[in-house]
Amino acid sequence: MAAPRVLVLPYPAQGHVIPMMELSHRLVEHGVKVTFVNTELNHGLIHGALAARDGKLGGIDMASVPDGLGCGEDRKDLARLTESFSKVMPGELKKLIGGINAGERGGERIGWLIADVNMAWAFPVAKKLGLRVAGFCPSAAATFATRFKIPEMISGGVLDEEGWPRWRGTFQLAPAMPTIDTSEFSWNRAGDAKGQPIIFQLILRNNAATHLAETIVCNSIQELEPGAFTLFPSVLPIGPLSSDKPVGSFWAEDASCPAWLDAQPANSVVYVASGSFAAYDAAQLVELAEGLLLTSRPFLWVVRPGSAGEKLFEQLRRRAAPRGRMVSWCQQQRVLAHPSVACFVSHCGWNSTMEAVRSGVPLLCWPYFTDQFLNQSYVCDVWGTGLKLPLPPPPPAADGTGLVGRDIVRGKIEELLCDDEIKARALALRILARRAGGDGGSSRQNLRRFLDLVRGQGVSC
Template sequence: MAATRVLVLPYPAQGHVIPMMELSHSLVEHGVKVTFVNTELNHGLILGALASRDSVLGGVDMVSVPDGLGCGEDRKDLARLTDSFSKVMPVELGKLVARINADARGRGRITWLVADVNMAWAFPVAKRLGLRAAGFCPSSAAMFATRIRIPEMISDGILDDRGWPRRRGTFQLAPAMPPIDTSEFSWNRAGDTRGQPVIFQLILRNNAATHLAEAIVCNTIQELEPGALALFPSVLPVGPLSSDKPVGSFWTEDASCAAWLDAQPANSVVYVAFGSFAAYDTAQLVELAEGLALTSRPFLWVVRPGSAGEELLDRLRRRAAPRGRVVSWCPQRRVLAHPAVACFLTHCGWNSTMEAVANGVPLLCWPYFTDQFLNQSYICDVWRTGIKVPRPAGGGTTTGLVGRDVVRGKVEELLGDAGTKARALALRDLARRAVGEDGSSRRNLERFVDLVKGSAT
């Protein structure tokens, strides 16, 4: 019997590529062959960040398709990127499958598509190509529920038919779910509001195609999100996903972080990272640097390539010395697992949230856009494993300066809170049980693997 070959398609952003690559490694470990599809730009970034430009990443075949944008166009403009790939990628995906299957030569034809639920437009394409389809949710189950329940929120008068809130305040979709602030729906906090219609329409198209997926797996834990998962009992929580193999980083990881952490006292380091999209101006980065310095604690700060000019970077590095260290990118999962790390100042991306959960690290929350505000609600209001960085009145995603004294004060408040640390450690133990022998996530992953492998011929 030939091994099943699966085509894996993430939304073209770092926070989506990483968990789908982790899922891909799990599939490979269970005997499934995986071909991973990135956009041409992201494909080049991933291979360029590796020591070897091999198109096989830890047993996962890497291929690419165009996203429709030209060289140098702004792919951080999510509306523009979404509009472009929605027009171009359905045709390119069909061509790719045809090429691979025509040249299978005993390697096995593609029989399944596993697509990010944010790329659910690909499910009808898969059906036309004779492929079976499954979805992967890289965000929380609560985020998935919020998007799927848009029609109910419109009928309940929470949203208008364009996705904008009709009323102010918070509400809950279900008991045990985090409160949702009507000013913070992900589709209304994805950048320039002029692009909101494109983002919202993509969500509606994805929702309409979701029923074509035979299964949906989610990078979460049953016991972590019981309320949201109760709304969709067929969704399979398989998190927290992790892998020791390369996970598709867009930038080269600074391997010296481990040695630096080894030299720090246990439970002393403030780890700071804001993911692959968040952007702050010079004044805010300077205030953050001063605030971290005022804590008198060692800190490891990731300043993503391209997010600060060389002159500013040099200034931040000088201010960090001698206790702090500024790096361009790092192996975050290994950093959070290090005993020297005391807390994590984070943008609250779901990957970062789950990695912190898996390692029992308390969180200082500074969300930037999309689902990060909902994740903050989980962290601060439901699990109580972190606290919020207060935002100035009138401050949006990129405006409103958080001063150095606020940064210092919140770091000290978090690290002085034994209850928050204890709750973070309890979630770590929960996560370990979930992926351990007979744990809920392990059983769900095995169910998914059995479904996929059952198609092998």
Template sequence: MATPHVLVLPFPAQGHVIPLMELSHRLVEHGVKVTFVNTELNHSLILGALASKDGESNSIGGNGIDMVSIPDGLGHGEDRKDLSLLTQSFSEVMPGELEKLIGRISESTGGERELTWLIADANMAWAFPVARRLGLRVAAFNPSAAAMFATRTSIPEMIRDGVVDERGLPKRPGPFQLAPLMPAIDPSEISWNRAGDPEGQPAIFQFILRNNAAIHHAEAVVCNSVQELEPGAFALFPKVIPVGPLISGSAGAADGDNKPVGSFWAEDESCAAWLDAQAAGSVVYVAFGSFAVFGAAQLVELAEALALAGRPFLWVVRPDSVDSGPWVVEDLRRRAGPRGRVAGWCPQQRVLAHPATACFVSHCGWNSTMEAVTNGVPVLCWPYFADQFLNRSYVCDVWRTGLQAVAAPAGEESEAGRVVGREAIRGKVEELLGDAETKARALALRDVARRALGDGGSSRRNLARSVEGSHGRDN
């Protein structure tokens, strides 16, 4: 029986590349051939980060994953954080480029190990009819919470029930809940209403509707989540297959190695050595992901809050995460003093798994949320963008493994002058660190996630059955 050859296509953003790369490693472990497709810019970023780490740029290829790229239609210097611009461009350009790529791969293999499947991000559903037309089987991958997938695919019901209008905009105040055991969220904080400039919201909403319309092309929807963590969402959509958390080196990984995950920036490996020198359960870890941008005034308040807390802290400040220039990063390093460490990018999974890490001040991206869950780390939630507000609701209201850092969304800070003061932040950090019950719940949730990945666990079984299905056997 021929070995399956899978083409993997993420949405072109760091938080989407990482879980699909993790899934690709799992597939390779099951004997599947993987060709991973990034946009040209992201492809160069990943290879550059790998080269700076290893002195060579083929590390992922050495792990059984071929890396290829296609253009996204945007020119050099155009703002790829403008999601309405990005989605419009790649929706027009990438279908044709994907078709040409599939043709090139078919010609190069000469029928041997030819492509059999496309696994694409559910946010790239334009690719599904392209693949089907070319004879590939199709699976959708949901990189966010199952509750987020449920929310996006329940838009007709939300319009019918008066939660949002036909444009996706809030129609009534107050939180709503799709189903029991699911997180409640205010309509103003649904992902498409928190996706950047409000002027781009109509384009983002239409993009989601187009994805929803194409999802029927997929034979299966695979999700980076755990059945036991989101029972309400999976009850609402029982055909969605949870195979997470997709984390390197966690229970359930074949060899425990931290394989390359497609990072866009070189990881500061010295963070691990610095953590080794800290006492167990002492370090406040602060990281806001790959997208958030803060004003200098808010970063200074956060720096002073961390200093006032009197604990060692490790703070990830990306070079492009400050809207006031690179001088701010040097100022933050000065303010950190001998107790704190400011890094450009960290191996986050290793940081959260380290015994010195006490808590996580986070934007609540789904990858970060799952990494915190898998390591039993309580979270101080500071959402910035898109689905992060729903994830905060899981952490603070459903699982109760963390606290909310601020009342106002961080993304509004520069517009409305809502700078959260150092004393308020320090107080929340101390409250979280002093909450033994929250820590106990975080450890209990860790055990749930790890059991799902272990022998006989729900996620491990689901992945094995999915791979069997890719060989053509019933699953």
């Protein structure tokens, strides 16, 4: 039997590309041929980062389609990006699949589409072309459940028909799930309020198409989110996903981090990273730098390209030395697994959260947008593996500064590092994650079921 070939389609953002690339490596390791589809811009970024580090993707083929935006347009405006790719990408994806299966690009025909559930509009495109369909959830299962339960929240008076909360307070979808403030639903915290209707309508369209998927797999752990998986028992948790191969980073990773970490005492380093989207002004970056210095601990701080001007970056880098080290990007899984790392000051993206779980690292939570507030609730209120950083209220209630001050940064880091119970719970989750991914573990068994399905050796889940 010929090896099956699948097309993998992530939402066009770094935090979605990475786990789907990790899943793709698993597929390739088990004899599945993968064509990974990025937008043209992200395709170029990944190839540029690979070239800078002389890396290869380990057997994954790459393809690209346009997102409809022009060169230089703001792709961090999620509403604008969503509106554009929703119009352009369905037709482009159809052409790509048609060209491959007509033999224009060579190789075997594509039999499966594995798409991000945030790109479920692609499911009917694939079905019309005769492909089988699976969904991938790169977020917490609780995020998937919350979005899928929107009709019930509307009928129950939590939301209005446009997705805005009808009242202010905390909301819990089911027992054992995290509570979230009604002002912090992911679709209401994805950028400018004017763009919220576009994001909300995309979620509704994706929800309506999800039934076309034969199965949905999730980068989570059954035992980590029992409440969410009780609501959706057919969703297969296969996390935490990881890989020692390149995972589609948009920026070249600094290769000097491991050696620097090796030179630090065990359980001493404060690791700071805010993902691929979070943006802070110069004054906030200065306060963060000064707060880190006040801890008198070594720190490794990732300030990604474009998030600070060259002059400011150099000023911060010089101020951090000699105790602290600033880099523009790093191999985060390797950093978090290093024995010198004591805690992680994080934006609470789900990838980062799962990587911290996998490594047993406590978190100081600094959420920025979308699902990161729900993830913070898991960390601080459900698992007890971190602390919340007190954030200034959003405008117009802000006090005029809108800054997290240096003394707050120092105080919360010291509080976190002095809490032995938090550290013990973080280490317990590391054991849980390793059991889930080990022989006979829940995630290992679910991954095997999924692989058997894609390879034609199993039935729909």
